[in-house]
Amino acid sequence: MNRLREIESLPSIERQQLINHLKAFKLDERLKTFERVIEGRTNYFTVMLENIVHPHNASAVLRSCDCFGVQTVHLVDDADNYAVNRKVAMGASKWLHLKRYSTFSNNSETAIATLKEAGYRIVATTPHKEAPSLSQFDISKGPAAFVFGTELTGISSVVESLADEFITIPMVGFTESLNLSVSVAVLLQSVTARLHLSDIDWQLNYDQKQNLFLEWLRKSIPHISLIEERFFKMRLER
CATH class of the missing domain: 3.40.1280.10 (SPOUT methyltransferase, trefoil knot domain)
Structure with a gap:
């Protein structure tokens, strides 16, 4: 099985494109739960x-x-x-x-x-x-x-x-x-x-939220290695 790429090594734009691609494999209700929970982290x-x-x-x-x-x-x-x-x-x-x-x-x-x-x-x-x-x-x-x-x-x-x-x-x-x-x-x-x-800045920053969202998607989608391999292959072929 191919190893997943390190999340921190992906440029922010590429991370977001991957997130958008993986969202298609999850129900909207589950995605909304991810978004809600991350806001409280x-x-x-x-x-x-x-x-x-x-x-x-x-x-x-x-x-x-x-x-x-x-x-x-x-x-x-x-x-x-x-x-x-x-x-x-x-x-x-x-x-x-x-x-x-x-x-x-x-x-x-x-x-x-x-x-x-x-x-x-x-x-x-x-x-x-x-x-x-x-x-x-x-x-x-x-x-x-x-x-x-x-x-x-x-x-x-x-x-x-x-x-x-x-x-x-x-x-x-x-x-x-x-x-x-x-x-x-x-x-x-x-x-x-x-x-x-309080007025303390306690929430995760943008990059941390983006990384965590991608991490949770990866953990909850079956055959994620194969899906991501196809995603990056399609990017190279464009």
Whole structure:
């Protein structure tokens, strides 16, 4: 099977021509869904999961990220055994960008360095009451990567030492903390709701939207390699 051309290597005009060609293979209703969902996607916030023990928890987090429009998730997995539970994720992983860190000498440190280089402030989640509460979190200070640690012990000492900020979800019951996936959902609902009401430029830019639309078309059209091969062949013959 022929390999698909790298999306970023295609000139913008050619990308759009390919998108227009591929649209003929999808129902209008599905295309409208793609357009609607892309308008709600953001890279202003991202999530980093550090060595989650139970794969179904990580899969539930992916589902929450998709629901609240967070396009990219960073997965630190020292054991290199993470796999998406399709029943729990409900297909969410297909539409997200997953960046994995499992082969470095220090995966957490590498992930954080990558995020900081991309302009994110590292916001570590913690159950400790002395940390600022979710309602106090300032979304206007710039893009943020929310880091969630393992279900048993929380964030690692590496994350704790490299974090720029800490945040907690206040609890008033007997239980000290929420389930991991519930915590992610509560946090993302709060920050994305405020983000959508703000004047922050949080949406994807034109090129990012175009690239993502093409990526989703490719993932949802059978025999895409053959279809694209014919498209580029016809262009050469003109």
